Amino acid sequence: MTSKLFERPLFVKKDRYIEQLASLEDVLDLLEEWPMEKRGVTYNVISKACRMAAQGVFPLTSLRENIRRFLIKERILANIEEATLVSKHTNDCGINS
Numbered sequence: 001m002t003s004k005l006f007e008r009p010l011f012v013k014k015d016r017y018i019e020q021l022a023s024l025e026d027v028l029d030l031l032e033e034w035p036m037e038k039r040g041v042t043y044n045v046i047s048k049a050c051r052m053a054a055q056g057v058f059p060l061t062s063l064r065e066n067i068r069r070f071l072i073k074e075r076i077l078a079n080i081e082e083a084t085l086v087s088k089h090t091n092d093c094g095i096n097s
Contacts, residue, residue, distance in 0.1 A: 011078035
């Protein structure tokens with residue numbers, strides 16, 4: 001599959017890090033890792049939209065918006081400003097400090 005990039009990436013809160021979703025392939029990886037017990041109607045709709053986007057019949061911009069809403073619903077959408085603040089804080093507390 002050719003990589004279909006989003007205009008702007010989305011960011012997902014993981015256990016101890018933030019993962020970037022920049023393409024359809026990234027979203028497919030996320031869905032593949034999604035716990036079986038949490039797969040429901042919304043998951044199925046997103047999966048179908050991904051397959052349709054891969055075939056070129058579902059707009060990538062619409063897919064990104066649906067993924068964004070899914071991540072909000074699951075409470076795992078990361079705010080990029082928060083990620084930047086964490087990164088800056090980490091750099092300020094370097095070994096040489």
